Amino acid sequence: MRILFLFSLVQKWVGYVLLVVLVAWLLYWIFKEKRKFRQRSCVILCGAATSYGLVCLISLWHDTSYGACDYYTKLLNGGVKEFNGRQYRISMCSTNFFWGDGRQVRLQIFDQAGTLQALRYFTFYWNDGSEKELEYGDNVILYYDKSASQALHSIPIPPTRLDWIKARLPLAN
Template sequence: MPVTKAYVIQLFIGTLYTLALAGMLIAALVSMPVIISPAMGQQLGVLPWDQNAPSDTTPLYWTLGVVLVCALGLFYRALMRVVAPAKAALKPGYHAVTLLYLLAMAYGLAATVTTAFTPHYRDCGIYSQKLNGGWRQYRGQQLRVELCGAGPAEQTRQDRIRLRIYGERGELRALRHFTVQWGRDFPTLLEYSSDHLSYFDASDEDDFTRLVAMPPTLGDWIHSRLPLLD
């Protein structure tokens, strides 16, 4: 069988196997509420979509990441075995295509997993009023700052917040996610300066101040449309 044909077939089969593995991992996490108690799930960090789950789901995502990296590593090894008989002049091209494809797949899988377990943000009007959102004018532009929350966790009182900044025509200009801490002496209100707004992320108390340019930049516009960058 020609190397190119074998490579395409292996690429297709490997993609199916990797997607099947990712699907099984997501299905396993979705079934967690049925298998284990909510209290244990929150403690283990395996219910990231639950409003009462801990705000730090980093260990869970690291575990999923390691599993997917191992799967992609095996995928890469299988493809390299297929192209081993190819001419030496063609091998760099196969390597480059394979690496680009696997990078794109890794990003797509990571974005899918994080998006699937994003909490349900709600009560935007209440949160916007409570956290000092609303309409602001910068350099002659009308900008609407919208804040929505997932609801405070019962034990920690931490609340995951989605911050969106819209232009006067309703187009999304910037997107951020952060955590506020209710019931403690911790800043929660947004603060506005001449060229930026500040918000305070309780998930990192050592360096909790975050800035967003006002009006938002082109980079903010791009980040708001690419998963994992906000």
Template sequence: MQTSRKNVKRIYVAVAIFIVFAFVLELTGVKILLFLIEYRLAVVRLIAFVFVIVIAFFILKSEAGWKGKLSIAIFLMLGVYACVCFYDFVLPTQYTRCDLYSQKLNGGARILNGKNYKISLCGTGGDDMQSGDAIRLQVFSDAGVLLASRHFLVNWNENSPNSLEYRPDRITYYDNNGRVFEKHLFMPPTALDWVRARIPLLD
């Protein structure tokens, strides 16, 4: 009888430990997922940096000739790009409220050099301090074909210009993420712009 009670107690303890362990794992997983989403760009850069180190190590340690080393470098770089693209696919940046951002940043229907374009702007929302709002700028033709895509950062808590400015041959946008604050998308978009808008991480 006592042995039976001990077995039941052991089962209860094991179940309780399992529930606590599962809860901790789930909570940890959620925290990790939130961390990856919050610091997505930093994580991607870290992954790319690690893979660059790995590439350099394999190339230096390889006994193959320069053609073999070049093949290794190309293969590993394609692997890096594939991994980063997969990460971007699994945890994509969520750009929302396109109508609101297009209105706030001076987007919408435009006529440049006699051609009709639709300038669409969407954002991620930024942080609690209204900074770090990642913006996606897309240029569509009158028929709705994506012609070009750019990304930039807006800090709404600063007095610096944010809205797009238009000239017949360019669209000027202001990026708070980098050394060059004033950037241009030349119009009409080129074939390279069309290609860049369709290749992950190059737009």
């Protein structure tokens, strides 16, 4: 077990080192000759956009299925809530498989018209005795993500424009 953990840790750092080397090489290649700067910049931007598109396409083929939305919304204190006179519907769905002792949950916030305003993913554990339910402040929703190094996270209400954009971009959450 320790060997697998060590292997995954080394694999992660090797990936970071390779990414830094690749970025350094690309920057050198772009700035090497001033007259080819515009052409090389275009090649890099088009390559990055194409790579992002391919990764998004692959992620759509392997899309995680979420279900039991009514059950998890009730269990984790979701539903229709009012903030500053405006109603928001907080919906939570879970995967059909466990991550160790926990479940991955998709948290969605919709406005009165039913438009998606924010999207988050988090993990909660059934038997650890800690907080699982959402908590509500005047202008914020607090949730606990047990898979992150910092467990407590927040979503401002109303969600920001960046939240709205990230909810629509694949792989942005």
